[in-house]
Amino acid sequence: MKISARRLDKITIFDISGDIDLATSPELRKALLHEFRELKTPRVVLNLGAVRYMDSSGVASLVEGLKASRDVGSRFILFGLNKTIREVLQLSKLVKIFEIYENEEQSVAP
Amino acid sequence: MLCVVRNALGELAAKFGFSEQDCRAVVLAVDEALTNIIRHAYLGDSDRPIEASFRRLHLPRDGQSRDALEIVLEDRGARANPKKLCGRALEDVRPGGLGLHFIRESMDTVEFSRRWGRNQLRLVKFLAGTDGPRKAT
Numbered sequence: 001m002k003i004s005a006r007r008l009d010k011i012t013i014f015d016i017s018g019d020i021d022l023a024t025s026p027e028l029r030k031a032l033l034h035e036f037r038e039l040k041t042p043r044v045v046l047n048l049g050a051v052r053y054m055d056s057s058g059v060a061s062l063v064e065g066l067k068a069s070r071d072v073g074s075r076f077i078l079f080g081l082n083k084t085i086r087e088v089l090q091l092s093k094l095v096k097i098f099e100i101y102e103n104e105e106q107s108v109a110p
Numbered sequence: 111m112l113c114v115v116r117n118a119l120g121e122l123a124a125k126f127g128f129s130e131q132d133c134r135a136v137v138l139a140v141d142e143a144l145t146n147i148i149r150h151a152y153l154g155d156s157d158r159p160i161e162a163s164f165r166r167l168h169l170p171r172d173g174q175s176r177d178a179l180e181i182v183l184e185d186r187g188a189r190a191n192p193k194k195l196c197g198r199a200l201e202d203v204r205p206g207g208l209g210l211h212f213i214r215e216s217m218d219t220v221e222f223s224r225r226w227g228r229n230q231l232r233l234v235k236f237l238a239g240t241d242g243p244r245k246a247t
Contacts, residue, residue, distance in 0.1 A: 019113050022145045053116060055141055056208035084134055091138075091215050092208050 001051075003031055011043045011108055017050035020058030028058065032065035032076075040072050045107045049080025059092050066098065075099065079107045111156070116141055122164060126179055127237055136179065136235055139216035142209040143183055143231055151187025151229055160185050169234070177237040178218070184228045 001024035006013040012035055020028055035041050044065070048054075062078070069076035079101045081089070089095040101107045116137050123133040144160060152158040161184040168175045214220050219234035 019116075021112055021141065022148065023112065053113075053137075053141075055138065055145060056212055057145065059208055087131070087134060088138065088212070091212055 001027065003027065005031075008108065010041070011045060012039075012041045013045045013047060013104065013108070015047045015050070019052055020054040020061070022055065022057050025055075025057040025061045029061040029064055032061065033068050036065065036068035036072050036074055036076075041074060043075040043077065043108075044069065045077045045079065045104070047080050047104065048078060048085055049082070051080075051082070051085055054085050054088050056088075056092070059088060059094065062098065063094065077101060077107045079103055112141060112144060115144065123179070126166065127177070128179075128235070129238065132235065132238065135216035136181075139213045139233055139235075140181060140183070142212045143233065146209050147183065147185045147187065147229070147231075151185045151190065153188070158185070158187065167234070169236070171236055179235050179237070181233040181235075183231045183233075186228055189224055190222055190229050 001016065001018035001020055004015045006015065014031060014035075016028065018024070032044065035044050046062075046065075066076050077099045080103070081100060086095070089098070119140055120133050120137050123136045124130075128136060140162075147160055148154065148156050148158075163182045165180050167178045167180050169178045170176070171178075213233070216235075217233045218236050219232065221232040223230045223232070
């Protein structure tokens with residue numbers, strides 16, 4: 001898994017690629033918690049368009065990110081979900097708790 | 111190493127005849143099972159041995175003999191705690207505890223047992239739309 005950050009005005013976009021699993025999810029969790037708790041970024045957007053696979057530890061990292069965003073009053077947005085990622089979120093019954101958009105334009109819209 | 115297993119298993123499931131969606135389900139279930147073994151039975155040590163066997167079976171279902179893929183995973187780690195094998199309520203929105211739910215949702219049969227000092231997990235997935243072995247004519 002690779003994470004790269006693009007910082008815009010009050011928005012950070014994380015471009016994620018590869019697999020989010022037992023070995024890599026701690027890195028994603030750390031990046032999200034740092035962004036919300038330390039930097040208090042008002043809106044964090046996760047571009048999952050290049051993620052091939054995500055397991056339950058990845059979902060857990062997203063849930064932790066969401067909780068951290070709520071704690072500091074920020075928004076946490078996902079976009080670019082492929083079939084595999086959407087299935088995993090639906091299987092977890094957590095798809096409704098996330099703010100999900102189709103593309104980056106919608107995700108960064110005012 | 112989990113990504114290597116996932117790729118190999120995806121190919122195996124596809125050759126077996128599963129749909130793309132069912133291939134993803136099999137891969138997810140086995141990946142979650144291996145993750146649970148590493149986390150709970152081996153306490154995070156990913157270098158310990160896990161034995162996996164795969165075989166095609168013909169099993170009865172709905173009054174017919176159906177093709178199925180049986181996967182058995184064995185580890186030599188700590189005995190699985192039965193109380194932790196029941197998953198958790200999904201209404202409780204919190205990280206963790208989803209792996210077993212994913213396994214149960216993805217497979218048709220999920221059985222845990224302890225034999226000769228080993229934890230054994232048996233998973234079965236039926237192939238959709240098959241009527242079992244063809245009779246020789």
